[in-house]
Amino acid sequence: MNDTIKLLKSHRSIRKFEKHEIPQELLIELVRSGQAAATSSHIQAYSIIHVTEKQLRSQLVELTGGQKYVASSSDFLVFCADMKRPLEAARGTGENVVSGMTEQLLVATVDVSLVAQNIAIAAESEGLGICYIGGIRNNPQAVSELLKLPEHVYPVFGMCIGYPAHDPDIKPRLPVEAVFKKNSYSDDAEHVNAFNLTMHNYYQTRKEGNKTSDWSQSLAPLFNQKLRSHMQEFLINKGFEMK
Amino acid sequence: MNDTIKLLKSHRSIRKFEKHEIPQELLIELVRSGQAAATSSHIQAYSIIHVTEKQLRSQLVELTGGQKYVASSSDFLVFCADMKRPLEAARGTGENVVSGMTEQLLVATVDVSLVAQNIAIAAESEGLGICYIGGIRNNPQAVSELLKLPEHVYPVFGMCIGYPAHDPDIKPRLPVEAVFKKNSYSDDAEHVNAFNLTMHNYYQTRKEGNKTSDWSQSLAPLFNQKLRSHMQEFLINKGFEMK
Numbered sequence: 001m002n003d004t005i006k007l008l009k010s011h012r013s014i015r016k017f018e019k020h021e022i023p024q025e026l027l028i029e030l031v032r033s034g035q036a037a038a039t040s041s042h043i044q045a046y047s048i049i050h051v052t053e054k055q056l057r058s059q060l061v062e063l064t065g066g067q068k069y070v071a072s073s074s075d076f077l078v079f080c081a082d083m084k085r086p087l088e089a090a091r092g093t094g095e096n097v098v099s100g101m102t103e104q105l106l107v108a109t110v111d112v113s114l115v116a117q118n119i120a121i122a123a124e125s126e127g128l129g130i131c132y133i134g135g136i137r138n139n140p141q142a143v144s145e146l147l148k149l150p151e152h153v154y155p156v157f158g159m160c161i162g163y164p165a166h167d168p169d170i171k172p173r174l175p176v177e178a179v180f181k182k183n184s185y186s187d188d189a190e191h192v193n194a195f196n197l198t199m200h201n202y203y204q205t206r207k208e209g210n211k212t213s214d215w216s217q218s219l220a221p222l223f224n225q226k227l228r229s230h231m232q233e234f235l236i237n238k239g240f241e242m243k
Numbered sequence: 244m245n246d247t248i249k250l251l252k253s254h255r256s257i258r259k260f261e262k263h264e265i266p267q268e269l270l271i272e273l274v275r276s277g278q279a280a281a282t283s284s285h286i287q288a289y290s291i292i293h294v295t296e297k298q299l300r301s302q303l304v305e306l307t308g309g310q311k312y313v314a315s316s317s318d319f320l321v322f323c324a325d326m327k328r329p330l331e332a333a334r335g336t337g338e339n340v341v342s343g344m345t346e347q348l349l350v351a352t353v354d355v356s357l358v359a360q361n362i363a364i365a366a367e368s369e370g371l372g373i374c375y376i377g378g379i380r381n382n383p384q385a386v387s388e389l390l391k392l393p394e395h396v397y398p399v400f401g402m403c404i405g406y407p408a409h410d411p412d413i414k415p416r417l418p419v420e421a422v423f424k425k426n427s428y429s430d431d432a433e434h435v436n437a438f439n440l441t442m443h444n445y446y447q448t449r450k451e452g453n454k455t456s457d458w459s460q461s462l463a464p465l466f467n468q469k470l471r472s473h474m475q476e477f478l479i480n481k482g483f484e485m486k
Contacts, residue, residue: 001272004247004368008276008361029244031423033251035416037360038375041465042414042458047431048423056426080428085421089435089459090466102478102485103380103471109349110399113356117280118251121364125247132281137346148427156353171285173278178328180274180291183299184391185323188290192332215285216332222284223333228346232485235345242345242475242485 007125012170014129015069017162022074026126030161033122037114043086045104046112049078049147049155056146063142064135064158074162078136078143079116081108083240084152099152100241112156123161133158140234151239169206172198192216250368255413257372258312260405265317269369273404276365280357286329288347289355292321292390292398299389306385307378307401317405321379321386322359324351326483327395342395343484355399366404376401383477394482412449415441435459 001009031048039045051057057071060078064070083104091097120130136143136158143155178191196214203213235242244252274291282288294300300314303321307313326347334340363373379386379401386398421434439457446456478485 002368004250005272005276005365007247008365009279011279011281013281028419028423029248031419032416033248035419035422036252036254036413038254038256038363038373039416040375040377042461043465044417044422046422047428049428050423050425053426082422085431085435086462087466088432089439090462093459093463095463095467097466098469099466101469101472102474106352106380106399106474107377109352110356113353114360117357117360118364120281121361122248122251125245130281132283134283134350137349150428153428156349170279173275173282174287176271176274176278179278179287179289179325180271180293182293183296185290185292185393185396188328189331192328196332216336218285219329219333220336220338222286223330223340223342224338226341226344226486229344229486231345231349243469243472 008121010170011124012168013131014162014164014166014168015131015160016165017069017073017129017160018165020074020163022128022161027075030119030122034115034119037118039111039114040107043107043111045082045086045108046115047080047082047085047153049080051076051078051147059146060143060158063139063146064133065138067133067135069131069160070133070158073160077159077161078147078155079112079157079159080149080153080155081105081112082153083108084150087152099239100243102242105235105240105242109156116157116159120159127163128161129164131160133160137228137231140231144238154235154238154240166208168208172202251364253413254367255411256374257405257407257409258374258403259408260312260316260372260403261408263317263406265371265404270318273362273365277358277362280361282354282357283350286350286354288325288329288351289358290323290325290328290396292323294319294321294390302389303386303401306382306389307376308381310376310378312374312403313376313401316403320402320404321390322355322399322402323392323396324348324355324399325396326351327393330395342482343486345485348478348483348485352399359400359402363402370406371404372407374403376403380471380474383474387481397478397481397483409451411451415445
């Protein structure tokens with residue numbers, strides 16, 4: 001196992017951070033590492049908002065559901081799928097351009113995800129810790145107003161970055177046999193059952209926040225309600241009509 | 244710059260591959276590295292189809308628009324957003340579950356992207372080269388039938404992996420100032436203009452496949468037509484109704 005693979009496999013979300021700050025030049029280096037990720041047809045359909053103002057950080061804590069580390073991490077980034085820039089570039093060549101296609105939503109969402117994951121890895125390679133904040137989609141309209149996100153730009157997730165002040169366990173993952181299938185899709189119920197046991201044990205013995213649960217039980221609240229049911233209307237209003 | 248950051252910044256797509264194969268245990272190690280990526284609420288909403296049958300690989304060349312390296316790379320992976328597994332796990336707890344939410348489409352698309360990018364980096368750290376294949380969305384219905392992808396599973400992109408048999412230039416990226424914005428969204432037209440010059444020079448002088456173009460011109464064909472206009476209907480039929 002080489003050092004990079006060792007690093008990848010050591011990931012866990014960090015939610016408590018030391019006070020000291022990330023040097024600006026390192027932050028830029030992380031972003032450049034992110035930009036080096038593959039991008040669909042070179043479209044680079046993303047923008048990253050670096051939120052440094054304390055007032056904005058406090059408001060983002062509220063808007064993401066009270067996650068205090070959104071304010072207490074050294075740096076907070078909001079990753080946006082950005083179709084505005086490529087649309088305008090294409091329009092600048094004199095073409096009539098089409099926006100709002102479902103395909104475009106997917107391309108931009110994938111693009112920004114690849115960038116973010118590179119940034120996460122670059123950060124961790126420098127001894128930093130990160131935590132993705134999907135809660136940025138709790139109130140995407142308010143986040144958009146706060147950060148002045150224009151049409152064809154939507155906030156996909158946030159990311160806390162900073163120097164770790166705790167050392168949480170690495171969370172187990174599904175058995176590789178469940179997710180890695182040969183030549184066609186195959187049923188994985190038996191692996192899920194085994195994984196429920198794994199997670200039951202993990203939740204009972206982990207260092208931080210023990211509870212009685214398993215994988216299936218932890219997922220139930222995501223599906224027994226219309227979670228973030230505002231996303232469709234929000235995206236349509238932002239010019240991602242999913243045509 | 245540490246070795247991991249150096250590695251991230253050295254990425255370029257590889258489309259010509261040596262004949263020799265990736266050892267199975269290394270491939271498994273790459274997938275495990277992928278699984279270690281962050282996952283929204285631990286949902287792990289992805290499956291990876293490892294396509295090893297020659298006949299399937301040939302058919303995928305056709306379905307992705309004649310990209311020969313889909314067959315000639317050592318290994319080919321199809322990355323699927325998979326909401327079937329978590330939906331069934333949640334249903335197994337006795338809950339009535341909700342599917343087809345736009346939010347769920349986004350979560351699964353981001354999840355599989357983070358996994359894929361970890362696999363890409365793990366592969367490159369072992370001297371392998373990769374190429375994402377967005378062309379898997381050219382004919383997603385036919386790909387789904389070929390690989391027997393059930394409802395609530397959709398193919399997001401493919402990935403060729405193998406030992407590089409060429410050494411293409413690293414493609415420039417937008418200036419960091421264009422994509423990295425402070426506290427609010429800001430206009431980046433001047434950076435796009437500068438980048439058009441960069442890309443004009445790059446296309447004229449790169450090692451492989453010179454042409455006269457720039458960034459804006461290269462994007463125009465993506466927007467002057469309804470590219471992959473089947474995606475909306477395809478996703479709805481697959482149970483991703485974008486409600």
